[in-house]
Amino acid sequence: MAHLVQEIALAAGTISPAGGGILVLLATLCSWHLLRKFWKLRDIPGPFWAKLTDLYRAGIVKTGRSHEIFQAYHQKHGALLRLGPNMVSVADPAEIPVIYPMRPGFPKGEFYDAFIPYIKGGSAPPAIFTARDEELHKRIKSPVAPLYSLSNAVKSEPFIDEVLDVLFDQLDARFEKSQATFDLADWLQFFAFDVMGTMTFSRRYGFLETGRDVQGILATIWNFMLTVGPMTQVPWLDKLLHKNAVMASFRKASGNVIFQIAADNVARRKAEANDAPRATEGAKTDFLAEFLKIQAENPSIPQWSPLVWTFSNVIAGSDSTAVVMRTTMYNLLAHPSSLARLHRELTDPAITLSRPYPRWAEVANLPYLDACVNEAVRLHPPFCLPLERVVPTGGVTICGRFFEQGTVVGMNPYVVNRHRATFGDDADDWRPERWLEGDEERRRRMEAAIMTFGAGRRTCLGKHVALLEIKKIVTALVLNYEFKLVDPKAYVVENSYFFRQRGIMVQIKRHERS
Numbered sequence: 001m002a003h004l005v006q007e008i009a010l011a012a013g014t015i016s017p018a019g020g021g022i023l024v025l026l027a028t029l030c031s032w033h034l035l036r037k038f039w040k041l042r043d044i045p046g047p048f049w050a051k052l053t054d055l056y057r058a059g060i061v062k063t064g065r066s067h068e069i070f071q072a073y074h075q076k077h078g079a080l081l082r083l084g085p086n087m088v089s090v091a092d093p094a095e096i097p098v099i100y101p102m103r104p105g106f107p108k109g110e111f112y113d114a115f116i117p118y119i120k121g122g123s124a125p126p127a128i129f130t131a132r133d134e135e136l137h138k139r140i141k142s143p144v145a146p147l148y149s150l151s152n153a154v155k156s157e158p159f160i161d162e163v164l165d166v167l168f169d170q171l172d173a174r175f176e177k178s179q180a181t182f183d184l185a186d187w188l189q190f191f192a193f194d195v196m197g198t199m200t201f202s203r204r205y206g207f208l209e210t211g212r213d214v215q216g217i218l219a220t221i222w223n224f225m226l227t228v229g230p231m232t233q234v235p236w237l238d239k240l241l242h243k244n245a246v247m248a249s250f251r252k253a254s255g256n257v258i259f260q261i262a263a264d265n266v267a268r269r270k271a272e273a274n275d276a277p278r279a280t281e282g283a284k285t286d287f288l289a290e291f292l293k294i295q296a297e298n299p300s301i302p303q304w305s306p307l308v309w310t311f312s313n314v315i316a317g318s319d320s321t322a323v324v325m326r327t328t329m330y331n332l333l334a335h336p337s338s339l340a341r342l343h344r345e346l347t348d349p350a351i352t353l354s355r356p357y358p359r360w361a362e363v364a365n366l367p368y369l370d371a372c373v374n375e376a377v378r379l380h381p382p383f384c385l386p387l388e389r390v391v392p393t394g395g396v397t398i399c400g401r402f403f404e405q406g407t408v409v410g411m412n413p414y415v416v417n418r419h420r421a422t423f424g425d426d427a428d429d430w431r432p433e434r435w436l437e438g439d440e441e442r443r444r445r446m447e448a449a450i451m452t453f454g455a456g457r458r459t460c461l462g463k464h465v466a467l468l469e470i471k472k473i474v475t476a477l478v479l480n481y482e483f484k485l486v487d488p489k490a491y492v493v494e495n496s497y498f499f500r501q502r503g504i505m506v507q508i509k510r511h512e513r514s
């Protein structure tokens with residue numbers, strides 16, 4: 001190939017023999033580099049073009065259907081699938097502890113840089129979720145991790161009840177009396193954002209009161225995801241197109257808008273004495289008050305920490321929770337037998353649930369509710385591309401094959417959560433009953449194979465907060481309203497790493513006894 005390049009260049013008379021020599025050298029180095037990269041993983045099956053360039057899988061992500069496409073590739077090729085010159089997707093849940101261990105030493109890949117907004121003079125500081133440097137990750141995560149424990153999260157329950165009040169008032173006023181059809185998917189998103197705003201800065205964004213996307217914040221976040229999704233697959237292209245001073249001068253990155261929401265709230269709290277946080281009856285203040293207190297007590301914590309902690313809550317904790325609420329509600333409404341069984345469980349005379357909204361302690365361990373939430377979490381993971389990690393020094397063996405250090409490996413929650421040998425041949429279907437069948441060992445195996453909240457050291461910090469919100473709203477809605485799913489076909493899903501849904505078109509009326 002190098003010889004050919006020189007021949008062409010000389011024949012065209014465009015360069016001197018010395019220039020030709022340099023060209024040959026460059027072409028040889030390039031060919032050697034490509035061949036070496038290709039060769040290293042040559043035995044791992046996958047689509048032809050994916051073996052040559054990361055652009056191929058970026059193109060798949062751009063289709064919005066990457067979950068189905070990657071699943072089909074795994075069905076065709078098996079547990080190991082080559083999705084890039086240096087990237088392998090792994091589908092066997094037995095490998096979860098290998099790729100996502102509890103100890104440090106299996107770091108996140110460049111994938112995560114795509115989420116860090118570019119700001120003037122360089123990138124914004126990394127959040128807990130995006131930090132790739134494991135020392136830095138420990139420094140910014142350890143001080144706040146206890147705030148997300150279940151015992152602490154539960155103290156926020158009054159905040160959720162307060163937002164439930166607003167939601168129910170709006171649903172009654174706008175849709176119950178008029179019997180107007182509306183998109184429950186939108187309202188669950190409004191609810192999740194306003195809950196996280198209340199928990200984080202004692203402030204609602206106003207989505208519920210206005211019934212719309214105030215200041216286009218939600219659209220901006222989705223547009224950010226549409227850009228970021230494909231860029232996670234080709235970090236060099238992201239740097240070229242978005243993360244440099246030249247490109248930043250042409251356009252405003254949408255990630256900045258979300259960062260700005262966090263920054264405005266931190267600045268307001270620091271500046272305004274009358275912006276004091278409210279405390280719940282359990283003396284729980286909002287996250288921001290706790291973040292600022294932690295920083296004040298630990299001068300070694302970076303100055304910017306409260307900002308990135310707040311940013312983490314907004315970006316990682318609002319839309320994701322809304323997605324699981326939607327999956328649960330849509331499937332309950334599309335499967336009336338599931339809804340009837342859940343309603344029976346909630347109205348069983350043997351248990352007493354508080355009205356209008358059950359308390360967490362009353363719904364934390366209801367078998368059929370748990371089965372429905374587990375099934376929703378399994379079927380539709382809100383973050384839905386392989387969660388990429390870099391093989392550490394010394395290499396690692398996965399599915400019996402040794403991988404050199406530096407190889408990028410990852411597991412896709414959508415694919416792993418449908419592992420047939422673990423979940424059964426009906427793994428694509430909604431069937432909460434699967435969580436109630438078999439022995440404890442089978443159930444534990446299924447739970448350990450769910451990748452929706454990630455796994456190991458970098459597992460989701462906000463899982464308890466999310467489950468608290470989800471169980472609270474699902475039980476409140478099912479107990480208080482009768483739903484009619486007006487157009488089941490209106491429900492559509494779209495994946496750009498963030499895996500969202502739209503179109504839960506319903507009519508509601510109050511249950512007679514509520």
Ligand code: HEM
Pocket residue numbers: 128129130141312313316317318320321324381382383387388451452453454455457458459460461462463465466
């Ligand atoms: C159903 C809702 C949620 C889902 C499915 C979810 C999912 C995830 C996943 C998959 C990861 C790990 C990503 C990776 O390894 O690449 C993660 C990390 C994280 N999540 Fe969540 N999340 C949810 C809700 C929340 C909430 C409510 C909060 C905050 C209140 C939150 C805060 C975080 C943080 C801070 C991390 C980074 C943890 C670390 O890197 O150490 N998440 N989440």
